Amino acid sequence: MSVAPPPAGGFALQFDTVIVGGGAGGMVAALTSAEQGRSCLILERDAVQAGSTALSAGLIPAAGTRMQANAGIKDSPSAFAVDIQTKARGEADGAVVKALCAQSGPTIEWLAETHDMPFSVVADFDYPGHSTRRMHGLPSRAGQELVDRLREACTRMEGIETLTEAKVTTLYAEEDGEIAGVAYTRPDGGLDRVGCGRLILACNGFGGNAEMVAMQTPEIRDALYFGHDGNQGDALVWGAGLGAATRHLDAYQxxxxxxxxxxxxxxxxxxxxxxxxxxxxxxxxxxxxxxxxxxxxxxxxxxxxxxxxxxxxxxxxxxxxxxxxxxxxxxxxxxxxxxxxxxxxxxxxxxxxxxxxxxxxxxxxxxxxxxxxxxxxxxxxxxxxxxxxxxxFHTQGGLDITPEGQVKRAAGGVLPNLYAVGGAACGVSGSGDAGYLSGNGLLSAVVLGRLAGAAP
CATH class of the missing domain: 3.90.700.10 (Succinate dehydrogenase/fumarate reductase flavoprotein, catalytic domain)
Incomplete structure (x- = not known):
């Protein structure tokens, strides 16, 4: 993983949006970006898109949805925000929490109405830390169904191209930190380059990198790892090369x-x-x-x-x-x-x-x-x-971001066209493990993916 100046010959191909990682966050970002009329390329390292989402129950917390109303459940984004901050001991970024909670309901309803995903509320038991029932899931209550339906939606959507077995190795950046493009390896070992108007990192955290886990979250270093092996901390490596800020690297679920x-x-x-x-x-x-x-x-x-x-x-x-x-x-x-x-x-x-x-x-x-x-x-x-x-399951710390997912600089300000969603970004769980509220992982993947995809 490296950061380098743009190649002298430029790029043969150019997309408005390039997304590294084809899990739930990456695919939602692609769908949203394509809705804006942008050309979009998803680069996925695996042969089939899955990621950590496929290993989860696929439940997304959301407040104020029609699904909740139909079940007689009263909720609001402000109540959701209070629950998140209570569990996180007030350590989560308040602006990010507010944005995720405000857009959680509209995002679920958009997936249901625009992309035909039959979400319903888990209405027969309470998840710890949630003051009301707001976990939304698909019929199987399995993350694999969420991934499959998102993949189908991306296939149907005009303007989205997906390359699998495409491992991104290099980010090309101008002196001011603006991302010009990326390089990725093909299954045959060859190297391709593609330019971009903006880059969204949706490559999750570092749970699959034993060395990083031992360094940042030593108390869980000997635990069974139940996430995706591809979560190697690539976003953090690239972020370091770009002077990006990080936050709560000791946080995990x-x-x-x-x-x-x-x-x-x-x-x-x-x-x-x-x-x-x-x-x-x-x-x-x-x-x-x-x-x-x-x-x-x-x-x-x-x-x-x-x-x-x-x-x-x-x-x-x-x-x-x-x-x-x-x-x-x-x-x-x-x-x-x-x-x-x-x-x-x-x-x-x-x-x-x-x-x-x-x-x-x-x-x-x-x-x-x-x-x-x-x-x-x-x-x-x-x-x-x-x-x-x-x-x-997965790490919760990552690149420090704005409420739209734009990556912040360690020295202040933001990187011009770099965004991070899901595990690549710092979540809303504060530090350690006890601040994780059920569903925080998919909340920051799916809802932040929607926000980053829609950002200018």
Whole structure:
């Protein structure tokens, strides 16, 4: 990865907008840019567009949508902004938060109405940190469906060209930092150059770069990496060469409920609806209501770096709306038993301790970890359990940006025509892992992609 002066011979091809990365953020930016009448080229390093989006549940938080209104849910961008800043301890860029929240609803409705994406609200459980139900997803509740539908929309849209197996290696910049074009390698190893009026970096963060993770987020360095291997920190390398500002490089989204050793995400709905996590000793060890990002660190601190999620059939019926949960059941990761004793035997846990833990939940209203329990959601047989571990999903720090996604200079001001979206940009989670509010990743990918794509 490098930054170099423009080639003396110029560029044989020129596009108004070039986008590095063909995940959700990149494709939304392309759709929006093409709507403005701009020619657009997506350069995707993989043979098929997927990215980290395809590994997620594909849920996008949005406030004030008609989908919420139809479900009887009251919400507003200002309430959403308060939730983000509360979780992030006020560390997120207020202007970026305001812009993302204001445009979240219009972006979801645009995808639904213009690009025929049947979003609906997850209306049967609450995500930690959200004061109302605002997570929007497609029917499968899987990120792969979101990627597939966006890819189809880009194929239909006039003015968008996509090259796959095209790995960008060099940004060409003028002395003032204006991007003139990029170089990328073809599958045969050859090198091509293309010029651009503006460049949008949608190549995510650095979760796949073990050296960068160890340096910036050492507490999660030994966790299972559940993101895309292509997230190598390219945007940060190019940014350094351009004098770009960065922010919150220690921020990341973890997840403490990945079926182990199967490597399948188990939705946090199992915790939100009354489930608990226990360690190898059969004991609870933290407040599961805080969120799934900080859960990764808590689980990894337990013996063997693992835990066991315990829930019941009522909760399982809610979780089955997610494709990943159904896959975990099919893989045999989730076991079922009629009694706590039998469940302990199936999970290989000490029976008396697990029985004591589960019996203790029967009348518990609050616990020493600070969790408040809903008495209407007591666990009832048959019970379910799954062995889980903590994972790193994606980094949340990145290039510092304006509310439109334009990259800032470390010395002040902005780079003339460089934008960053999704994991390439600093998100709205503040520092560390505890500031991550459910959906922050796709919020900054999809909504920021829309804002950057529409920017002058």
């Amino acid at each position: 973890g997840h403490g409920n990945v079926a182990h050793p199967h490597g399948i995400l188990v939705t946090w709905a199992v915790m939100a609806e009354g489930g608990v996590q226990v360690n190898r000793e059969g004991k609870r060890f933290w407040n599961e209501s805080l969120g799934y990002s900080e859960a990764a660190r808590e689980v990894l601190r337990q013996p063997g770096g693992e835990a066991y999620a315990i829930f019941d059939s009522r909760i399982a019926s809610i979780a089955r709306q997610f494709e990943d949960f159904r896959a975990a059941e099919t893989a045999g990761a989730i076991v079922t038993a009629d009694t706590p004793e039998a469940l302990a035997a199936r999970l290989g846990l000490p029976g008396p301790t697990l029985v004591q833990t589960m019996l203790g939940l029967e009348s518990l209203k609050a616990c020493s970890f600070g969790r408040i329990f809903d008495p209407t959601k007591r666990l009832r047989p048959p019970y379910h359990g799954v062995r889980v571990t903590g994972a790193l």
